[in-house]
Amino acid sequence: AQSVSQHNHHVILSEAASLELGCNYSYGGTVNLFWYVQYPGQHLQLLLKYFSGDPLVKGIKGFEAEFIKSKFSFNLRKPSVQWSDTAEYFCAVIGGSQGNLIFGKGTKLSVKP
Amino acid sequence: DVKVTQSSRYLVKRTGEKVFLECVQDMDHENMFWYRQDPGLGLRLIYFSYDVKMKEKGDIPEGYSVSREKKERFSLILESASTNQTSMYLCASGLGASGNTIYFGEGSWLTVV
Numbered sequence: 001a002q003s004v005s006q007h008n009h010h011v012i013l014s015e016a017a018s019l020e021l022g023c024n025y026s027y028g029g030t031v032n033l034f035w036y037v038q039y040p041g042q043h044l045q046l047l048l049k050y051f052s053g054d055p056l057v058k059g060i061k062g063f064e065a066e067f068i069k070s071k072f073s074f075n076l077r078k079p080s081v082q083w084s085d086t087a088e089y090f091c092a093v094i095g096g097s098q099g100n101l102i103f104g105k106g107t108k109l110s111v112k113p
Numbered sequence: 114d115v116k117v118t119q120s121s122r123y124l125v126k127r128t129g130e131k132v133f134l135e136c137v138q139d140m141d142h143e144n145m146f147w148y149r150q151d152p153g154l155g156l157r158l159i160y161f162s163y164d165v166k167m168k169e170k171g172d173i174p175e176g177y178s179v180s181r182e183k184k185e186r187f188s189l190i191l192e193s194a195s196t197n198q199t200s201m202y203l204c205a206s207g208l209g210a211s212g213n214t215i216y217f218g219e220g221s222w223l224t225v226v
Contacts, residue, residue, distance in 0.1 A: 006155075043203075043219040043220055046214060090155060102158070
């Protein structure tokens with residue numbers, strides 16, 4: 001069965017610090033990978049996605065993620081975080097042809113002003 | 114824009130009540146999903162549907178059932194609500210082939226007392 005692991009439950013950073021959130025998945029075949037963000041009191045929003053092609057994917061608000069197939073990883077990065085990035089971040093994967101989106105448990109990011 | 118609408122944002126129900134959560138999407142998507150979101154557990158798939166009258170169990174189907182009589186509508190039913198079903202419920206929809214983005218509704222907060 002597919003699964004997604006997010007390494008950090010809660011990350012606390014100061015503004016302007018760099019961010020990297022880890023995500024690993026378990027599925028041997030073709031995958032589609034996603035990062036979703038949920039700001040406090042709001043619904044899930046798509047941050048970025050990888051389907052094929054360039055493994056370095058750029059998303060909204062200065063986020064990017066790199067797909068490393070050999071490591072089964074899809075880590076999220078941002079060079080300089082802002083207070084407004086405080087949110088919960090979810091990595092998700094669709095493996096194979098079924099189209100089910102499987103989520104990690106989420107990483108809560110708190111950015112101190 | 115894709116719209117996934119969940120009929121109720123906030124509900125409070127009593128233990129043992131039958132609860133219906135409704136979800137409607139306006140993009141003719143084949144796939145629809147119900148997740149529940151709990152702190153520290155991420156999003157867990159309850160049920161999904163690939164087509165009208167089709168349904169498949171997700172990871173945590175116990176205590177729930179679903180109905181998909183029309184393509185645009187996917188209902189989640191709690192036959193006899195229990196306090197451990199207090200949660201945020203998220204509906205999502207997407208196109209049939211993998212590699213397509215899944216879109217989420219705003220969520221329904223259910224409290225069972």
